[in-house]
Amino acid sequence: MSAGQETAPRPLPKPGAPPYTDCWSEEGLLTPDVIATPHGIAFPDEVPLDRDRWGVLWVRRALRRGQGKPVYGTAHTQRQRDVMRRLRCHVCNGPADRDDRGVLWVIEDRRGDWEDWPEGVPTVHPPLCLRCAPRAVRECHYLARTTWVALRVSNPEIVGVYGTVYQLTRGELVPAGRETVRYDDLPALR
Numbered sequence: 750m751s752a753g754q755e756t757a758p759r760p761l762p763k764p765g766a767p768p769y770t771d772c773w774s775e776e777g778l779l780t781p782d783v784i785a786t787p788h789g790i791a792f793p794d795e796v797p798l799d800r801d802r803w804g805v806l807w808v809r810r811a812l813r814r815g816q817g818k819p820v821y822g823t824a825h826t827q828r829q830r831d832v833m834r835r836l837r838c839h840v841c842n843g844p845a846d847r848d849d850r851g852v853l854w855v856i857e858d859r860r861g862d863w864e865d866w867p868e869g870v871p872t873v874h875p876p877l878c879l880r881c882a883p884r885a886v887r888e889c890h891y892l893a894r895t896t897w898v899a900l901r902v903s904n905p906e907i908v909g910v911y912g913t914v915y916q917l918t919r920g921e922l923v924p925a926g927r928e929t930v931r932y933d934d935l936p937a938l939r
């Protein structure tokens with residue numbers, strides 16, 4: 750896409766249109782059971798698209814946006830990953846707002862439990878454009894129930910991934926809960 754197209758005015762989304770990253774009921778999980786290999790977890794029928802550039806295995810989901818009913822509050826894995834990477838607004842998929850202070854983010858206010866807040870604070874929420882930010886804090890299943898704060902991020906970085914970590918226990922793979930794993934934590938990534 751050219752820079753000209755990137756900055757052209759975008760049509761307003763329909764009022765109340767489901768956020769771009771939310772799942773639709775026809776976008777079911779297609780993830781097979783994970784298996785253990787000497788290099789970590791894998792799918793038995795794995796294809797290169799199943800992993801990101803850091804080698805992390807991602808859940809598979811059907812890509813059928815707009816089909817069935819919106820499943821509010823459940824992020825579509827691939828769209829979420831895409832807007833994070835390209836710094837798009839997760840509500841309308843337009844460019845996230847950026848000014849000379851940085852890109853606009855609205856995240857949970859964790860200033861009490863993060864040293865050096867808000868420097869380096871990780872979030873799984875993608876950025877927003879100015880037009881969608883008010884709607885996000887009003888309607889987002891997560892933000893609407895928490896104390897939020899708007900931030901400008903001068904140097905956003907993809908630092909990790911949030912998901913299910915598996916452990917091999919007596920030869921069997923067991924889900925060991927969900928957590929954020931940094932991309933420089935190689936053993937955990939596997």
Ligand SMILES: [Zn+2]
Nearest residue numbers: 838841878881
């Ligand atoms: Zn937007």
